[in-house]
Amino acid sequence: MKFGQKMAGERRTRTLGLWLLIGAGLLSGMATARPTAIGGVRQSAGVDSKLLGGTEMLAVWTLPRLGVSVRNDPLDLRLLLGKRELRYAPGRGWTALGLTLSGKLPDPVTEGGSLHVPLRALELLGVRILTDTPGLLGFATPARVPTATLLPSDGGPERPVIRPPVTVSPPTSAQTQPAALQPTPPASTAPAPITAPVTPPAAASPSLQPVPSLPAPPPPLTPILSVPKVANLDTVRISRTLYRTVEVQRVVLDLSAPASQVVSRETGGLGLFLPGVTVTGSQQTLPGGDTLTLAQTTAGAALRLATGGGRSEIFTLEDPFRVVIDTTTYTDASVPPPINPDDLPAGVTYRNRGLLHLLSFDPAMFQPRVVSAPLGRSLSVPDLVKSAGGVAGVNGGYFDPRTALPVDLVAVGGLMTAASLEKRATVGFTAGGEALFGYPRPRYVLSGPFGSVTVNSVRSAPNAALLTAFVGDGKTSVGGAGLTTLLVAPGSASVTRAATGQFIAPARTLAFTFDPAHFPALPREAGAALNVTLNWQATDAPWESAVDALSAGPLLVQGGRVAIDPRREGFNTAAGVWRSTRQSALGTLNGQPTIAYFEHGTPEAFAAALVGAGVRDAVRMDSGSSATAYVQGGYAGLGAYLNTIWSQPVPNAIVFVPRGVAGRK
Structure with a gap:
């Protein structure tokens, strides 16, 4: 039985036999x-x-x-x-x-x-x-026949998987050239075995005996093809680079002439068939633990790369003709994948100065926004970035780990969702994307024919002694027994609804709850005139134009100089928040909003590094276990992190969204 017929009758498996079958099957009749x-x-x-x-x-x-x-x-x-x-x-x-x-x-x-x-x-x-x-x-006869038929790829849908590190031993001679993969010529042309002449033992003598010469080894066997030969696979070159715990392996196949390719993907690897190409069969273990097998079939060269699940992309290069296989493997998920400086979104610039890492964003292409998780929940920074359609983000301000509620100012889309401590450094953004830095003390103010009243607190839980405000989310209850709640749509000049008791406030609707006995002047019916304004009470920046804001602190840099003043902001420098740890911040560099990440150090060391890098203004975000700086892309689409340690989820983040992306939900 001929070799091709025998292979066609065998069961296909995820072994070299599959690729031999493909090669033989390409020429079978239909x-x-x-x-x-x-x-x-x-x-x-x-x-x-x-x-x-x-x-x-x-x-x-x-x-x-x-x-x-x-x-x-x-x-x-x-x-x-x-x-x-x-x-x-x-x-x-x-x-x-x-x-x-x-x-x-x-x-x-x-x-x-x-x-x-x-x-x-x-x-x-x-x-x-x-x-x-x-x-x-x-x-019809085509005007041109492509010499290389594998088009460049922008990535397939497969995802990289985790592969534990592999300890590699040098391959044995049997591994390097297994007998089963040797090209076998037809029986009629196989050369006769060559044996060395046998010399009988010589008698003992003090003089040295000449060593008989051995015949030269036989020439390599020429692969037999049943199709016209188009090229020879001359050499295979392999390189491997580790970026943190991401392995990037490149296999380069040098061919003597252009050739077409057939790609097949399977669990744990991929196959490549080169019709009309000759190759010397071999098998080797690569430095990263992958296995590369080459075999000759009657229809061409078959290659199988067992990657353990890493993501592989294939492309061709000309002059000379090469087929390149790049495989990216995430070897250790306990460490965040690193940034790939050569594969950042357009308009994003990366800089590194020792422990300091900076990501700057072209303001003509990106709008910074404050993005929050649902009330009482924390999410990873990548999840917050994705929820807003962004490309990058940094963790936000301080919060209570037990409740996931912010402990300082949060303003989103012109609405204050968490009250300000009125002493900490704040970063804000205008509708045009301009960054603001300073110390605002924002309060809601209600006004109408009755005069004006300042809101005491921003929270969903009512307090009969206070006038409280809450931005509805469609899930959280407001109001209480004996209390009145006024609902006002953003931008409206009148009460949308007035109700007593407890109920759920609609999403992005302002709810003001009070005891009529304490605030008798406030209206208590729908349609009553009522204006709501957010008074920023600030003189250090044009905060009245802010639509988003986030308080954290301390203010690290102002006007290109170190500006740390822990006493002004009420920080205890003996407490854990001031310790040497990983740090994150939002600032401006060369007129561009910039995410900053400091691998380890005090706020003072962080500020000094920022000034040395040319940063003009910067406010520190919640640091330590919360510090996260993330950007889309990375190696094989894994995502990229400036932080080298996984961080805890957070209730809010500053996210950079491409201009033109749909508005807030």
């Missing part, structure tokens, strides 16, 4: 095939169309003959002809660039190890079909 021709020349049976699920389809690996550049990856399939492109990904279906999809385009189908696409996909791309009859499918 029982339901319709013959194809290109430029009037009848093609081999391997290029024939195939009926799959009632749809006529063609193998993706054959499409470059029709002038179509392809990315033959079942998770990220791409077909490109001129300015028209079709893409397919499982779960997302087909998408089109430069053309319009009308009606449903059938999904690709994998058959016999090859990925197939419907004939209609080629029609949409504009491939010229000259003969379309029951007996023949004829295509």
Whole structure:
């Protein structure tokens, strides 16, 4: 039985046998095939169309003959002809660039190890079909046949997984060149075994005997191909770099000429088949513990890279032609993945000065916002960033770990959701994105025909002796027995609803609760005139234009100089909040709002480092176990952190949102 026939009858597994089967299957005949021709020349049976699920389809690996550049990856399939492109990904279906999809385009189908696409996909791309009859499918000769058919990728949908570190031992000779992978020539051409001449033992003599010479080793066996040879895989180069606990491994395949590729992904690795390419079989353990296997089939070279689940991306390079496989593996989830300075969102700049790390944001592209978790909850900074459609964020102000409630000012979208201690440094943002730094003391003020009244407290729990305010969230109860609650919509000049007792306030509606006996002048019915203003009571910045604000402290830098004054802000420098620890801040650098992260030190050391880096103004956020600085992207889309230790969830954060993203929910 021939080798290809034997492999075709075996059960497919996630071993090298799968790739040998793919290589052999590419040339097998199709029982339901319709013959194809290109430029009037009848093609081999391997290029024939195939009926799959009632749809006529063609193998993706054959499409470059029709002038179509392809990315033959079942998770990220791409077909490109001129300015028209079709893409397919499982779960997302087909998408089109430069053309319009009308009606449903059938999904690709994998058959016999090859990925197939419907004939209609080629029609949409504009491939010229000259003969379309029951007996023949004829295509025009393409103006250009792609030399490299693997298009660059912007990343597939697979996600990186955690792989424990691997201790690697040097490979043995058997591992380097296992016998099962050696190219085997036909029996008729196999050379006879060569043996060294045997010399009988010589008699004992004080003189040295000449050592008999051994014949030269046999020349390497030439791989046998059943298809035209297009290239040889000359060398394989491997490099490995560790970024914190993220491993980036690169495998470079140097080919003597351009060749097409067929990609297959599986759990724990991927396979690559190179039709018409010759290679010397081998197997080796890479420095990171991955296994790379090369084998020769009658149809080309088969490669399998066992990565343990790391995310791999494949692309080609020209002059000379190379196929590059980059694999990123997150080896230890107990440590946050690091920032990749070469892969930041446009408009974001990273700087590093020793222990100090800075992320600056182009104000023309990003709007800083205060984003809060639901009342009484804490979320990770990445979750807060995602909830606002942002690209980066830093943790916010101080909070009570037992209740997850802020202990100082929080203002979101012009509404004060947590009251101010009226002594701590505050950072605020205008609607245009300008950052404000200072010491405001904001209070709600109610005014009308009765005069004006200042709100005492901002909280949901009522107090019969106080006038309290609360911004409704659609979940939390306000009011109480014997108390009146006035509901006012933001920007309204009258009472929307007046009610007694306890009830749930609608989201983003202001609720003012009071005892009529203590505040007899306040209205008690819907429609009554009532104005609500937020009086910032500040002289150090134009706070009346602020829409978001967050108090934390201390003020680290003002006007480019160290500005720490713990007594003014009521900090106890002997307490834990002032200890040497990891620190975070929000400031400005070169006119750009900037997230700052300090790996370890006191607030004074942090301030000195900021001044040395040219930061003009900065307020410290909650630090220590809360300090988090996050930006999207990173290596293999893992996300990137300036902090080297995981931090606890927080109730609010400052998030940078691209301008043009939908407004607040």
